[in-house]
Amino acid sequence: MDLVTIGESMLRFMPPVGSTLEAADRFLVVLAGAESNVAIGVQRLGMAAGWVSKLPQNALGRKALNAVRAHGVDVSRVVLAPRGRMGLYFTELPGPPRPVGVVYDRHDSCFSTLEPAEVDWDYVRRASILHLTGITPALGAGCRRVVHRALEVAKGAGLLTTFDVNFRSRLWTAGEAGEVLGRLLPGVDVLIAAAEDVQAVFGLDGAPAEVAAALQSEFKNRVVVLTLGDKGALGREGTEVVHEPAVPGVAVDPIGRGDAFVAGFIFGYIAAGLKRGLAYGSAMASLKQTYVGDVAWCTAEDVGRVAGGDVNALRR
Amino acid sequence: MDLVTIGESMLRFMPPVGSTLEAADRFLVVLAGAESNVAIGVQRLGMAAGWVSKLPQNALGRKALNAVRAHGVDVSRVVLAPRGRMGLYFTELPGPPRPVGVVYDRHDSCFSTLEPAEVDWDYVRRASILHLTGITPALGAGCRRVVHRALEVAKGAGLLTTFDVNFRSRLWTAGEAGEVLGRLLPGVDVLIAAAEDVQAVFGLDGAPAEVAAALQSEFKNRVVVLTLGDKGALGREGTEVVHEPAVPGVAVDPIGRGDAFVAGFIFGYIAAGLKRGLAYGSAMASLKQTYVGDVAWCTAEDVGRVAGGDVNALRR
Amino acid sequence: MDLVTIGESMLRFMPPVGSTLEAADRFLVVLAGAESNVAIGVQRLGMAAGWVSKLPQNALGRKALNAVRAHGVDVSRVVLAPRGRMGLYFTELPGPPRPVGVVYDRHDSCFSTLEPAEVDWDYVRRASILHLTGITPALGAGCRRVVHRALEVAKGAGLLTTFDVNFRSRLWTAGEAGEVLGRLLPGVDVLIAAAEDVQAVFGLDGAPAEVAAALQSEFKNRVVVLTLGDKGALGREGTEVVHEPAVPGVAVDPIGRGDAFVAGFIFGYIAAGLKRGLAYGSAMASLKQTYVGDVAWCTAEDVGRVAGGDVNALRR
């Protein structure tokens, strides 16, 4: 396994274009989940990914499982619980000036009851990379323990650890996030965060290069990557700093863009270092927005056409 | 107001015909809820109905509210709560031999937190009929208190009370139901129940006429109506017993059939007595099955064409 | 041209299966019109048909024109009027016991203003068969003049004339129909009617064979065909009487069944006489019901598979 990740996936419901959650009598249903998005993303680029999660053993749980498995991601360690509910959420994605409409309904989900004892840690140890996000520790005490344990296991087994801060203000306050993440991030190898999340959670403001340096100094990460929205992304590895502009495009569905960036970054970084990582991350993020749903359906060839370079050669 | 009812409504999600909850990427969304089904049913037949409920003040709550209000039902006493979730459920309705597939997700719904203090009891008092079901007391302690209080208020104000047993084994056991309903039903004017629910909850088995008599003797109801599936329905008022056969038809969506029966029964019974009540109940139940969704979209004219008689004259 | 027909076509709107005109937010739109149904039917079986009509020169008129033309029917003599409206109607086609729901909106249609001077009578003269229906004379005085003139022209030019009574009680009373049709039908070569229309319009009741004989005696038709619903059809030519049972099948959309019968009958009768005409008519009628919309999309091969016989050989 090249990459293992642990996290919740949900079902996301959407009305037809131009309609609303209130008005529509039909909803599109798509898979949603930062970690499964990353697993699917790197798998489609040619890596072997495993996704560890917990789902209810009913039609909705199988729906989510199938949606991840269809791309080839290994789901053999997903816990299927005899009871519990899927996390759900409902979005409408209009053009301006209408605000994005969201109704969250993920409380008390099956995944939020996950405990370290339910995870096959040997499976995790056999991977090369462990990817985690700041969403999981916000879901409950058991989930927090899982993240702690996962980082320990990864360090013990010599995995590269990647961590996407992904601050969710609906799940916890910036203060809580700062406290918990402040204990988790030290020693993470690759720290990825939106600049605005860094400001909210850690109070770090200013020029991106300085923020990256401050984070790196604080948490001792090998690499820090800041995503800057339509200003692209900036990475710092050791003392090297690289800025990559955003790839312009037409956004049909922006949700999952950040996860697509992470998948592209990990793939490119592993294969060819920081600069290629940022370039592939930016390409993936822009490509993702052309797809309805969270998943970036693009292939390595598509990324190569956008970012340049022979992606297949890297895959080897 | 001719009829007031109190109860929860949910959103029901369905895959396209021939597909499954697991497979489909689009769901149809319809309003679901025994009490709102009855309110809509009698309103469409020409009565004035009010529906008392509690919904979250978000797009999904408004969706449910609009769906009831569109038919003309008065929703002015629905409590819109700043937080809380909609009850949801997911169904697939295949032909045989595939079993009906259901995933319930109504736990911790906004409605389940309803308390008597949130209900406008004067509004209830001004109605002629109060309709309740055995679902509401199964949803929680507050809901149980609401049902108790509603029956007291109705008796005090001289309303006709109708009660549909509607036993839901996913919400409580037959034992719990029997105990709680045993305290609620005495004195209800019109008791309606599926024969199989009566057997499960009260252990009353045997010929329908005898079961009806036993119930009437036990709970002192003016009228007892037993629905018998494809064997029709049987009513007992005083010592008069009437049996009405089922109206044959093609079932596109059987959910809500029982509520349609209740609506037809109440309308017919009020206008023209037991026999007409059963006839209109059976007609409505069969008509309902031709509609996708819980709601019986038929008009009084449609019911008249199926059951005979000048429905509009009754309406006067 | 093997067959020319003159008549109105409309657009028919339908909600999705299980929904209603009142509830649905999407309608399917199909071509509707007895005469264009017959023209399309015989054209698809291998005859060359021409359809004379009048349509508004706007997107809806072009929609109807394209729908007829797509099958190869010659529409070169359709009058495109700079103003006027399409006739419309709205149907829902539920299973029992829900009655078929219809809202007509064909009043003041563009076609209803058609006058004999707008028809290319030479075009009519060059055909072998003229097909008319009892709908056209019900649409207005000009339309009635067109039908009169058409029958005169056909007789003068030696065409075989076929006439489908098609009584529409929403357009005129049985009395009006009887009076007008009583003047039109004498001398029509092939008279086709539903037995129930014959009863309503001409007061002829009783055994089908006797009714057919009575009509034939009254109007001097070479052939009289009575359609008997699920009892099939009966034809009388000279003194020969043939009964053909209905072809059982599953009805998805019964509208246009009678027109499909007529198309099958004409094709079979011309090629191989009365018995084959009735057999192909029954096959087409049953096949039609499997298609959504008025049009019988079947081919001669399909009819042959249902009715037996080498349809292509007949085509020659």
Place this chain on the structure above:
Amino acid sequence: MDLVTIGESMLRFMPPVGSTLEAADRFLVVLAGAESNVAIGVQRLGMAAGWVSKLPQNALGRKALNAVRAHGVDVSRVVLAPRGRMGLYFTELPGPPRPVGVVYDRHDSCFSTLEPAEVDWDYVRRASILHLTGITPALGAGCRRVVHRALEVAKGAGLLTTFDVNFRSRLWTAGEAGEVLGRLLPGVDVLIAAAEDVQAVFGLDGAPAEVAAALQSEFKNRVVVLTLGDKGALGREGTEVVHEPAVPGVAVDPIGRGDAFVAGFIFGYIAAGLKRGLAYGSAMASLKQTYVGDVAWCTAEDVGRVAGGDVNALRR
């Protein structure tokens, strides 16, 4: 009732995006009507609105009625006529350079037969605001009498009157409109018009502020509001002149934009005066364009997010 309005609603049919009225075999059906759009708009913002109209008592009439009622607008004074037809129209809304395609079919609609005797004038008297448009007097002599009478009643009962010129060149000429409106507008409190309609109907051209002054001088209105397309809107109250720029956005369906402006304006003007009225009008107009169909599904919160200010506070 905060606001009463009188006017016709129609059903609007639309092909799928990228298709055409001529090509599509499915149409989306939405409610259309300037006055019901305004009633729904102010109701959704928190006012209580009543809509007076006339609809055929069939499935299409009920469809329109439900669509208005679903939002909570009071429809208790809508006349349901046993016969008559719904006004219909068909639109395609392509991107440039393809022109918007429209087929009108509203002639002889049920509403166009409305007479003053059918309106419950006491109901009108009990409202605070009467809103009318220049469409209604164009629909026929009875409708014109209704508008005259409505303005008299409103003045007599002290209602604030608002009037949207809404010149429709398909219904009458600019000359006719100018003559009729010239008799109706004097004394209207709030006159709203598109600058281009003012030029067409009243021949008033030039700088918007001067046009507004000229109108105000001519018709003695308390407030004159000119909408200027993508240049925003200008209001004049007494001698105060306020200009509000348009709110940029993505237009999915521009139809109903003007009505949304009116709803936002009335709500804001009543609550907080001219400037807030123009700001909320512009916000609503831009929001509307993000919804398919005539209706602005936004809430007061959405308007507040676009226009700023605490909308809920105003609502009180």
Place this chain on the structure above:
Amino acid sequence: MDLVTIGESMLRFMPPVGSTLEAADRFLVVLAGAESNVAIGVQRLGMAAGWVSKLPQNALGRKALNAVRAHGVDVSRVVLAPRGRMGLYFTELPGPPRPVGVVYDRHDSCFSTLEPAEVDWDYVRRASILHLTGITPALGAGCRRVVHRALEVAKGAGLLTTFDVNFRSRLWTAGEAGEVLGRLLPGVDVLIAAAEDVQAVFGLDGAPAEVAAALQSEFKNRVVVLTLGDKGALGREGTEVVHEPAVPGVAVDPIGRGDAFVAGFIFGYIAAGLKRGLAYGSAMASLKQTYVGDVAWCTAEDVGRVAGGDVNALRR
């Protein structure tokens, strides 16, 4: 791996219900393929299945791959070829009397170029069961060699071999099939065939029990299973003969029914012998018909509810 199978999958296109391939402007696309149907079927019942195939490395090939993989079937040995086309076919599935409409377009498919050297025979050896069908040898010389080799490998490694005759008259004549299958079937452990195929290919007619005995005598199979359409299925193992009636149901899409039978049979036979095999086969066949598409989406629980018995217990 419990079961390995080798075969072609195609994409199947279908018009909406009631429409036709000729008329529809939208097609539903589903996975089709006898062997992948069986692999998915047994995997969903709890076995571990692997599917060996060859697909073009393009969006359509990935579509088929994902569709199989989504259910958990191992696709790691599917060959992705840089060029070649997907096999396609188009079906309409009307009710009677309209014949099923099919347009095949599978000629020169990518799979038809498969050669033994492209198959990982060690992977096959590691399974417990090898399932093949009579379709594969009809697809070309290379495919025929693959089937020969597969049976040799399976025998050498001690796998149970199951073979479904599946005669396809569009691919080869009965004579060719008889000759080729006559060389392949001797020594197959479990031979499954439709009785009508046995008659067509081997000329064996008569009572099913005798036909089964004759096949068994001819080909020395441990088990022979004859499917008899709506008369159920008959199995013969050694000298034991068991007949299982068909499970009645509503057929939405009959395609894949035979493959579902095979999957149910293999699962039941392995777990609990001939009788249970036939019972589960019949249940699966009937369940399958309730799903649109080839795949039987049912679970072991669903099969247990239809056929009786504790399916999960068997699974162990």
Place this chain on the structure above:
Amino acid sequence: MDLVTIGESMLRFMPPVGSTLEAADRFLVVLAGAESNVAIGVQRLGMAAGWVSKLPQNALGRKALNAVRAHGVDVSRVVLAPRGRMGLYFTELPGPPRPVGVVYDRHDSCFSTLEPAEVDWDYVRRASILHLTGITPALGAGCRRVVHRALEVAKGAGLLTTFDVNFRSRLWTAGEAGEVLGRLLPGVDVLIAAAEDVQAVFGLDGAPAEVAAALQSEFKNRVVVLTLGDKGALGREGTEVVHEPAVPGVAVDPIGRGDAFVAGFIFGYIAAGLKRGLAYGSAMASLKQTYVGDVAWCTAEDVGRVAGGDVNALRR
């Protein structure tokens, strides 16, 4: 007949907007084919067009035939072959940066077997214009012979010949195209080509006016038209050179834009010379992009509104 053209049409399959060929379970099906696009285009503008082609006599062939015939194009000379397959292709048309996705599946199509003996050359001779493209000679030896013969026939009968280079790199190399077209183009009256195709096939680069002059000098064409993408089009007739800018617009589906240009050009050129030809070509090309599918559904009125001028007058 004003214009005859000979060429292949295919069916094009498309996923819903925002989805992908890999992900979607429903495809839209549209007619595709450069020559039928041109025939439909000029027919809709008011010319009489005939399309000569070869299609399989099955539901897919009829589908294509109907799609062309629906617009009024004469298809009486299309050869319906008892066997053979439709050419197919699959496209997804995302916004940037996602590349357009295409899977071609037109190999061995029925049309590619067309031979000169199957064409009714007298039919061709009776037309005024013959339109051909560089696609047909790329489809096979027989097709190449058809094109040669068609040009000979046209010259012999005095038709105006128009030829669109339409280089398809998937069908042949630039070298092959250059050699074959180099023999076909001399003497063609109107040569139309994308500037980039001219560079690829003939190696002619530089300022468009010079490239046009070089082509004209090489092939002795009366008119040369170069299309320049968003830079519009340039035409040279004799020594007159006209440049027409592109008409800006929103592109929903760019496929068929070039064919729409050709149709607009031919119509305008015939009616009013080079300048009007380029203007109508540019208008049609831009209009086309607003329609899903290859066909430009616009009318002469639509083109007139975009390009100016009284199109109907020209039509006379």
